[in-house]
Amino acid sequence: xxxxxxxxxxxxxxxxxxxxxxxxxxxxxxxxGKEALSYWFTQSGLLQGDFxxxxxxxxxxxxxxxxxxxxxxxxxxxxxxxxxxxxEVQYEHSDLAKLSYTVKDILRNNSGxxxxxxxxxxxxxxxxNPPEHIYRFLSQLIADIKQxxxxxxxxxxDGMHVPQVMAAMQALFDGVLELRVxxxxxxxxxxxxxxxxxxxxxxxxxFNFAFTKTGMEIGAYVKHT
Amino acid sequence: MSSxxxxxxxxxxxxxxxxxxxxxxxxxxxxxxxxSGLYRRQALGVGLVAxxxxxxxxxxFDSDSFLDPVVFYATAFFLLYWVDSSILASxxxxxxxxxxxxxxxxxxxxWVVSVASVPIVFGLLAYYSSIGFQGLPGYVNVxxxxxxxxxxxxxxxxxxxxMPIAAxxxxxxxxxxxxxxxxxxxxIQLVLQGIVVPLVSSDPSDPKAIFVDGVAxxxxxxPLLQSARRLVPIYSFHKEYD
Numbered sequence: 440x441x442x443x444x445x446x447x448x449x450x451x452x453x454x455x456x457x458x459x460x461x462x463x464x465x466x467x468x469x470x471x472g473k474e475a476l477s478y479w480f481t482q483s484g485l486l487q488g489d490f491x492x493x494x495x496x497x498x499x500x501x502x503x504x505x506x507x508x509x510x511x512x513x514x515x516x517x518x519x520x521x522x523x524x525x526x527e528v529q530y531e532h533s534d535l536a537k538l539s540y541t542v543k544d545i546l547r548n549n550s551g552x553x554x555x556x557x558x559x560x561x562x563x564x565x566x567x568n569p570p571e572h573i574y575r576f577l578s579q580l581i582a583d584i585k586q587x588x589x590x591x592x593x594x595x596x597d598g599m600h601v602p603q604v605m606a607a608m609q610a611l612f613d614g615v616l617e618l619r620v621x622x623x624x625x626x627x628x629x630x631x632x633x634x635x636x637x638x639x640x641x642x643x644x645x646f647n648f649a650f651t652k653t654g655m656e657i658g659a660y661v662k663h664t
Numbered sequence: 665m666s667s668x669x670x671x672x673x674x675x676x677x678x679x680x681x682x683x684x685x686x687x688x689x690x691x692x693x694x695x696x697x698x699x700s701g702l703y704r705r706q707a708l709g710v711g712l713v714a715x716x717x718x719x720x721x722x723x724x725f726d727s728d729s730f731l732d733p734v735v736f737y738a739t740a741f742f743l744l745y746w747v748d749s750s751i752l753a754s755x756x757x758x759x760x761x762x763x764x765x766x767x768x769x770x771x772x773x774x775w776v777v778s779v780a781s782v783p784i785v786f787g788l789l790a791y792y793s794s795i796g797f798q799g800l801p802g803y804v805n806v807x808x809x810x811x812x813x814x815x816x817x818x819x820x821x822x823x824x825x826x827m828p829i830a831a832x833x834x835x836x837x838x839x840x841x842x843x844x845x846x847x848x849x850x851x852i853q854l855v856l857q858g859i860v861v862p863l864v865s866s867d868p869s870d871p872k873a874i875f876v877d878g879v880a881x882x883x884x885x886x887p888l889l890q891s892a893r894r895l896v897p898i899y900s901f902h903k904e905y906d
Contacts, residue, residue, distance in 0.1 A: 468896035469757050469836050472699020496761055508701045523761065532760060563759035566835050598838045598897045599757070620697045621899045629697040650699045
């Protein structure tokens with residue numbers, strides 16, 4: 440298993456992390472904290488000596504600043520960046536072929552070790568390209584990644600894409616985690632749902648989550664009546 | 665007649681405080697659910713705007729209070745804070761991440777100029793009051809009101825020029841709805857408090873003026889609540905839990 444970097448999530452998934460050679464999607468509204476899951480996943484990989492590739496449309500300094508707000512510090516060990524600025528490879532939203540080629544090249548060059556690939560670019564790509572193109576691109580990318588000892592984590596924004604597109608994208612992934620805000624009386628509750636996860640029984644329950652200085656806390660949701 | 669209007673105004677003030685208290689609570693509750701600092705700031709901004717406008721309204725009951733400028737400045741800075749965080753959040757949901765009118769750098773100028781104007785205004789006022797406002801130079805009469813209102817001008821200009829472009833570039837429909845509701849709230853306040861109130865009375869603490877202010881606040885409560893609630897999509901347990 441490949442640790443998610445969040446002990447509470449590893450425990451929840453009953454198998455100490457994400458399945459090996461899997462593709463995981465994290466969906467949620469902008470700002471809810473999807474990226475935090477990708478930061479912890481990356482940090483966990485770096486600490487274990489995995490090769491970590493981080494694909495983002497932001498500048499690396501912006502990602503580092505955001506990660507720092509969640510208590511993560513990549514100053515000692517850094518991932519390989521495909522980023523708008525400051526990365527080893529520049530991210531260009533209009534060049535899917537280059538992105539695909541670069542990822543495959545990196546996987547090939549690191550075939551002797553475990554690779555963690557994080558992509559925080561699919562919502563903008565879906566907004567800039569026909570969904571069919573991104574569907575084909577993503578399915579090919581996932582197939583390529585699974586040829587190696589690697590785990591792929593992607594984020595997708597909730598509320599920016601039509602439900603059919605969301606469903607089609609989720610179908611490509613082995614695991615889908617949802618972060619959502621639910622209304623409970625006068626209160627608002629952040630909820631994590633495991634929509635599906637390869638190798639485990641469906642988890643139909645709702646789980647509270649909260650970000651703390653030490654990480655992410657997850658607990659079974661108890662309905663307040 | 666006046667005592668009846670005073671009574672109505674007091675009741676209205678209680679309703680406004682309760683309503684806007686709930687709006688502030690909703691904004692802060694929403695903030696607690698968010699992980700990203702950018703969006704948490706935006707939620708806080710909605711809550712601060714609710715607090716600021718409520719304070720402005722309540723201070724109209726006693727327009728000679730020495731706290732009036734403090735409340736005015738606080739509201740202006742709360743508004744600027746909300747506009748700033750909304751523009752930054754809009755950029756985050758722009759697929760090509762455009763920096764609208766160079767806001768990432770321009771915002772620093774906005775904040776520095778707005779904050780710097782406060783000690784200048786109070787410094788000028790302190791100086792001329794120490795000399796008894798004798799022989800106040802003409803240019804001070806022109807500059808002082810402009811400097812005094814600079815933070816609110818800054819917020820209004822950024823809100824009217826930069827924010828609509830940034831919001832249009834954003835592809836986050838939830839964020840857009842939230843901005844639209846808040847703009848509606850501010851439009852109601854500008855029209856009723858900025859245009860109608862001066863027509864009703866030149867004294868802001870006149871019961872008739874306070875009545876119009878109260879109506880503006882009551883009409884604005886719902887749009888502001890919607891703005892707070894629509895910072896992220898909200899799902900219902902009723903459909904999924906049972």
